[in-house]
Amino acid sequence: MPPIGETSELERINQVIAEYGNNQSALIPVLQQVQEVYHYLPEEILTYVATALNLSPATVYGVATFYAQFSLEAKGKHVVRVCDGTACHVRGSTPVLNAIRKKVGLTAGMKTTGDRQFTVETVSCLGACGLAPAVVIDDRIYGQMTPEAVSIVLDELMKEVD
Numbered sequence: 001m002p003p004i005g006e007t008s009e010l011e012r013i014n015q016v017i018a019e020y021g022n023n024q025s026a027l028i029p030v031l032q033q034v035q036e037v038y039h040y041l042p043e044e045i046l047t048y049v050a051t052a053l054n055l056s057p058a059t060v061y062g063v064a065t066f067y068a069q070f071s072l073e074a075k076g077k078h079v080v081r082v083c084d085g086t087a088c089h090v091r092g093s094t095p096v097l098n099a100i101r102k103k104v105g106l107t108a109g110m111k112t113t114g115d116r117q118f119t120v121e122t123v124s125c126l127g128a129c130g131l132a133p134a135v136v137i138d139d140r141i142y143g144q145m146t147p148e149a150v151s152i153v154l155d156e157l158m159k160e161v162d
């Protein structure tokens with residue numbers, strides 16, 4: 001993840017602004033670009049975007065908080081989303097969630113590991129109820145998860161962690 005405000009990253013954001021024009025219609029594509037670069041929407045960059053697009057900070061924050069695709073919190077390199085919707089819950093999503101949290105070393109109340117490698121979240125339905133219990137890791141879906149199966153998937157990911 002680049003340092004906030006690094007010139008090359010701001011240039012990428014400026015390019016998107018130039019492409020869409022500095023008006024309100026550019027806001028969502030620009031925020032998508034910011035999120036792609038930083039994996040969340042840093043406060044300093046939101047202020048920058050507001051100024052660049054000639055919008056009030058309140059407007060930018062309003063959009064940033066409205067859409068679930070945007071996050072105002074820093075996330076880990078790998079984002080693990082565990083479904084806790086009804087179908088997944090009755091098929092054992094809680095033990096799967098607990099196994100994931102234990103494996104990556106999250107303590108109560110934490111969503112992101114201290115080394116910023118993993119963020120673990122719960123969602124209400126991934127739209128894959130036939131695969132319950134389902135987990136999405138970095139946009140890849142894993143179905144019929146068990147604590148053992150998800151542990152193997154995480155072992156593979158952890159091998160990549162530097």
Ligand code: FES
Binds near residue numbers: 084128132
């Ligand atoms: S309830 Fe889990 S995918 Fe729908």
